[in-house]
Amino acid sequence: MQVILLENIKSLGKIGDIVKVKRGYARNYLIKFEKALNASKENIEIVNNKKAQLNKKDLVLKKEAKKNYETLNNKKYKIQKLVTENNDLYGSIKPTEIAKIIKEKDNIDVKPSQIDLEKEIKSIGTFKTTINLHSEIQAQILIEVEKSEEKKS
CATH class of the missing domain: 3.10.430.100 (Ribosomal protein L9, C-terminal domain)
Structure with missing residues (x-):
């Protein structure tokens, strides 16, 4: 099953990448926890339009992770x-x-x-x-x- 990533996932790829994963992994984890969408034409277009917004969100999460890294x-x-x-x-x-x-x-x-x-x-x-x-x-x-x-x- 092909999905388009909504966030960077270490083992799969970066935001906007279209990757092939097992159907169960896609349905039960990636899609369920809003980490990816089914790679339909409509969803690919939506993600490409929101890519800048998703990258900003990822930068905020990365900044917070760096702060927590310094502490931990x-x-x-x-x-x-x-x-x-x-x-x-x-x-x-x-x-x-x-x-x-x-x-x-x-x-x-x-x-x-x-x-x-x-x-x-x-x-x-x-x-x-x-x-x-x-x-x-x-x-x-x-x-x-x-x-x-x-x-x-």
Whole structure:
């Protein structure tokens, strides 16, 4: 299925590009979240007319992402969790929890889908994490997991 992009998407292309993607990806993600339109003649004409406006919107998002990058890049976030005798966590730390901590500490809204964990965090230690702030801007943060002093009842 061919779609025309309404925003820059790292793995696909830039605003206004016509790309071929799988039908499910187009319907369930790109079109649903208004990142692309079906590549009909009418939609191509509409996007070409709105391209300047879409580029302005992308520049604003990029500027905000740069500001957030300055705050977040190479920053360390500490999380205290209950652990087993082997220093393994009860469960794991998910992107949702990391996004919540970033919001609490720095008042920056990061969607869990923007957070790329290299591997699941299931033990204490320090873990490098990438946050995709914009299609062209990625910040690296460190998640330091420490043993909580509270006992599980």
